[in-house]
Amino acid sequence: MDLSQPDGLDRLVDALAGPGWAVTEGLLPPATVQQLRSSCLQVHAAGGFHLAGTGRASQFAVREGIRSDEVMWLDPATADAAQQAYLQRLESVRQAVNRALFMGLAEYECHFARYAAGAFYGRHLDAFQGQRSRVLSCVYYLNPDWQMDDGGALRLWLDSDEAGPYHDILPQAGTAVFFLAERFWHAVQPAQRERVSLTGWFRLRG
Ligand SMILES: O=C(O)CCC(=O)C(=O)O
Ligand SMILES: [Fe+2]
Numbered sequence: 001m002d003l004s005q006p007d008g009l010d011r012l013v014d015a016l017a018g019p020g021w022a023v024t025e026g027l028l029p030p031a032t033v034q035q036l037r038s039s040c041l042q043v044h045a046a047g048g049f050h051l052a053g054t055g056r057a058s059q060f061a062v063r064e065g066i067r068s069d070e071v072m073w074l075d076p077a078t079a080d081a082a083q084q085a086y087l088q089r090l091e092s093v094r095q096a097v098n099r100a101l102f103m104g105l106a107e108y109e110c111h112f113a114r115y116a117a118g119a120f121y122g123r124h125l126d127a128f129q130g131q132r133s134r135v136l137s138c139v140y141y142l143n144p145d146w147q148m149d150d151g152g153a154l155r156l157w158l159d160s161d162e163a164g165p166y167h168d169i170l171p172q173a174g175t176a177v178f179f180l181a182e183r184f185w186h187a188v189q190p191a192q193r194e195r196v197s198l199t200g201w202f203r204l205r206g
Pocket of ligand 1: 113121126139153154186187188197199
């Protein structure tokens with residue numbers, strides 16, 4: 001699915017209404033993807049990342065058995081040009097989804113994520129139990145020339161059964177994956193090389 005095409009957002013909306021997930025290309029031009037990668041690596045080199053946790057607020061905990069990536073939340077107030085271009089595209093996705101599917105998505109929050117070689121994120125759901133605020137997940141990959149042998153695929157289970165069918169997606173620069181946060185269990189496989197991305201969630205208000 002190519003989001004640079006005029007019917008791209010319509011096709012994305014159809015996929016979310018149908019199977020509930022989509023793998024897309026063409027969200028942004030390759031030069032912008034490269035700029036996002038550079039700003040991610042720069043912030044990391046400057047020490048701007050911290051070890052990711054699970055849970056929110058008082059339930060927040062760093063549990064190394066579950067995930068071992070590092071993250072840095074994007075602040076729209078200080079976003080550089082490439083980050084702003086990304087946030088604007090995700091805003092048009094938000095509006096298209098709300099118009100067609102009445103999902104009532106109120107906002108988008110996202111972070112850069114960096115998985116060092118060998119880092120992983122075990123099987124999980126993005127929506128916290130008992131909370132419906134994270135509705136739609138989006139993972140945007142920033143890794144040029146990713147090979148099958150590099151590992152690091154996102155494994156998306158197509159139903160809740162761990163033994164059931166799944167789809168593996170390579171974290172190739174320019175690929176964006178969208179999926180309904182409460183429905184799809186997923187995991188990040190360890191990779192042979194550094195793996196960076198922008199991961200975010202459309203939320204309901206409140
Ligand atoms: O990087 C990915 O492919 C998925 C990351 C993820 O599942 C998360 O941050 O919740
Ligand atoms: Fe996730």
